[in-house]
Amino acid sequence: MTTWSKVPRRGWTLRVERRLTRPRWVQVAVPIFSIVLALLAGALIIALNHVNPWAAYKAMYDGAFGNGYGIAGTFVKMIPLLLAGLGVSIAFRMKLWNIGAEGQLYFGAFLSGGLALFLPKWLPGWPPWLLISIIVTGGMVGGAFWGIIPGYLKAKLEVNEIITTLMMNYIAIYWMDYVVTVLWRDPHSLGFPLTPQFDRSLWLPRTPGLFFLPANHRVHIGLLFGLAAMALIWVIMRYSKWGYEIKVIGENSRAAKYAGMNIARNVILVMALSGALAGLAGASEILGIVHRLQHQISPGYGYTAIIIAWLAKLNPIAIVLVSFLFGGLLVAGDQIQITMHMPGAISSILQGLILFFVLGGEILSEYKLRFVRREEELS
Amino acid sequence: MNRHRIGMLVTFLVALSMVLGACAKATPAPTVAPPTATPGPKPMKVAFVYVGSVGDAGWTYAHDLGRKYIEKHVPNVTTSYVENVPEGADAERVIRDFAQKGYNVIFTTSFGYMDATAKVAEEFPKTVFIHISGYKRNDTNFDNLFGRMYQMKYLAGMAAAMKSQNGKIGYVAPYPIPEVIRHINMVARGARSVNPKATVQVVWINSWFDPPTEREAAETLLAAGCDVIVTGSDTPGPVQAASEKGKWGMAYDSPNACDNAGDGCIGVPHWNWGPTYAKIVEEVRAGTFKPTGSWLGVKDGLVDFKFGPAATAAIKKAVNEKKQEIIDSKFDPRSGPVYAQDGHLAIAKGDKLTDKQLLNMKWFVKGVIGKIPGGEPAPTAK
Numbered sequence: 001m002t003t004w005s006k007v008p009r010r011g012w013t014l015r016v017e018r019r020l021t022r023p024r025w026v027q028v029a030v031p032i033f034s035i036v037l038a039l040l041a042g043a044l045i046i047a048l049n050h051v052n053p054w055a056a057y058k059a060m061y062d063g064a065f066g067n068g069y070g071i072a073g074t075f076v077k078m079i080p081l082l083l084a085g086l087g088v089s090i091a092f093r094m095k096l097w098n099i100g101a102e103g104q105l106y107f108g109a110f111l112s113g114g115l116a117l118f119l120p121k122w123l124p125g126w127p128p129w130l131l132i133s134i135i136v137t138g139g140m141v142g143g144a145f146w147g148i149i150p151g152y153l154k155a156k157l158e159v160n161e162i163i164t165t166l167m168m169n170y171i172a173i174y175w176m177d178y179v180v181t182v183l184w185r186d187p188h189s190l191g192f193p194l195t196p197q198f199d200r201s202l203w204l205p206r207t208p209g210l211f212f213l214p215a216n217h218r219v220h221i222g223l224l225f226g227l228a229a230m231a232l233i234w235v236i237m238r239y240s241k242w243g244y245e246i247k248v249i250g251e252n253s254r255a256a257k258y259a260g261m262n263i264a265r266n267v268i269l270v271m272a273l274s275g276a277l278a279g280l281a282g283a284s285e286i287l288g289i290v291h292r293l294q295h296q297i298s299p300g301y302g303y304t305a306i307i308i309a310w311l312a313k314l315n316p317i318a319i320v321l322v323s324f325l326f327g328g329l330l331v332a333g334d335q336i337q338i339t340m341h342m343p344g345a346i347s348s349i350l351q352g353l354i355l356f357f358v359l360g361g362e363i364l365s366e367y368k369l370r371f372v373r374r375e376e377e378l379s
Numbered sequence: 380m381n382r383h384r385i386g387m388l389v390t391f392l393v394a395l396s397m398v399l400g401a402c403a404k405a406t407p408a409p410t411v412a413p414p415t416a417t418p419g420p421k422p423m424k425v426a427f428v429y430v431g432s433v434g435d436a437g438w439t440y441a442h443d444l445g446r447k448y449i450e451k452h453v454p455n456v457t458t459s460y461v462e463n464v465p466e467g468a469d470a471e472r473v474i475r476d477f478a479q480k481g482y483n484v485i486f487t488t489s490f491g492y493m494d495a496t497a498k499v500a501e502e503f504p505k506t507v508f509i510h511i512s513g514y515k516r517n518d519t520n521f522d523n524l525f526g527r528m529y530q531m532k533y534l535a536g537m538a539a540a541m542k543s544q545n546g547k548i549g550y551v552a553p554y555p556i557p558e559v560i561r562h563i564n565m566v567a568r569g570a571r572s573v574n575p576k577a578t579v580q581v582v583w584i585n586s587w588f589d590p591p592t593e594r595e596a597a598e599t600l601l602a603a604g605c606d607v608i609v610t611g612s613d614t615p616g617p618v619q620a621a622s623e624k625g626k627w628g629m630a631y632d633s634p635n636a637c638d639n640a641g642d643g644c645i646g647v648p649h650w651n652w653g654p655t656y657a658k659i660v661e662e663v664r665a666g667t668f669k670p671t672g673s674w675l676g677v678k679d680g681l682v683d684f685k686f687g688p689a690a691t692a693a694i695k696k697a698v699n700e701k702k703q704e705i706i707d708s709k710f711d712p713r714s715g716p717v718y719a720q721d722g723h724l725a726i727a728k729g730d731k732l733t734d735k736q737l738l739n740m741k742w743f744v745k746g747v748i749g750k751i752p753g754g755e756p757a758p759t760a761k
Contacts, residue, residue, distance in 0.1 A: 182753035299465035
């Protein structure tokens, strides 16, 4: 019996081998091919719903990008995704797994919401632009604070940041529940968990220059915050010493240590910046769109941001594009319910499929398949 | 494991949870009657914005039954809906989208849609907007609508106390808002009308729809000795949990809620939106619609009570009699004396809880065990 298994059998076998280098065309073609595959897989699911996939995709495209209202809706969805996506991307650059953007967004919203409710009473007569600046800064401070806590624990005590950032999401979301139910509940809301509406002068103005959108569009200047944040991160990563340190620590923290870089300090700083951007997403969402605090201000922007950051390969400019596309995908999800009468879950399914295929393609493209003779393998 | 791989893994898990979550929510596409070209009444397009999934077997499902009722009973009408619309930025876009696509009546069925509905209603004066469970309205095209579910919760309390062997009733409570608080209070009042020693123990779960948490809350209450679980959240999970332990439960929201809730389901106080929705659509078509801020009861057919497998003949008789008394205005669950949780007289005999007091209720009546986050003291009868 034992001899039987040792008999060399003839034939060919498949072997998976790591690629030493990846040609540039592979780096570009693989993600595109992966997205096409994801859309094909999505088409299969759509067809199983007895809907023509081509018609469904066309309806999605028309809904999200086909007219001014669709594009405006896409921009509105894009703003928090962009800011939170940039936030997590800088942490990921350092291989710091901040999955707490959702909580940082909520805590930023809490702090800026509090300022928006009380500042007009404390500082009567101050110009609105100054108040808005303070409020928006407050949102960033809130998000940064929520990011610094797990950052500090990681830096000083080596506490796993995946766990702490995730758990702190729940704390922030329930804290928001407490704030709107008990702490700052509007006495005129019939007991519903809402704060009063912010003073109209504190609502974020619309982004100027979007003449191609309908006059009543809701694209607030959070979009400009997002683009400014993109530029900031691009400059930090490309030109600053700090960006260099972040990259080195991310690639090889031991080497960074030998080079004399202060890892603990960088962990805390990066978590602060990461949280501040998520907090800015929260602040701009409540000042620009919701205009009061309530629970459910974010339908998971902080989590979608993680997907966006990875799909964009942590490149800030690519994050702008990917968050625009994802904003469109979310808007399209509502559209196909209205026009095609399909379940709304289809856009979440597509989101997941795109990520699976792109990341899957990414990993597979690091390897190559080779046919080898069995004898060769045994030798 | 390489750190880069951990990041990938985390991202994969997030994506996986999103896909699985989406799959759990996926429901078959609705069938929609094609618009007919036959001469007849003016064609009407009716839209619904749902906060949950039509497959939730609860709140959204009950509204969707209303939508199906319209399709079946109102001539020359087409309907459409969007489900799982979060109460933040998305609501306004979805509502405006329906208005732009020429829908005549738009029902927005969650409290958090109120501001968004009000805003879009201002922009589209020719479209009628009906917001469920809020308090804002205007004089022409924006109305709020809700039901006096507390009447049915009183009946639920009676049935629960008649079934209970130890008088200990548990309540799975979603949010500490007046709607939920008055429902809990009415269950306690109904229960104590048949067993003066009955108590209602409250567990807050801070969600309308969260199947595992709903079940856990019910199991906690069962472990604390309650033998009847009344739920105020959307799924029949708490009733199933009670059934599995050989105890009893009272479901909520939809007339079908007892169907998959086990043998322990005593009954369900449920919504019956269809006829009211149909009436509104016909009024809009005829041009006679006027916002009035309706709060309709069992008399108008908006709320009702249905028995489950665990309802005995005695329970059915007592509940049906009391329901008829409410319909005939011979009995009102609001009438005093009402004692507050600490035992003091809040509403004197001969007086009634006013609608305003019910809509603002932030205090518990006697017999309720629990605390309201952000609660306020009960009034004192003069």
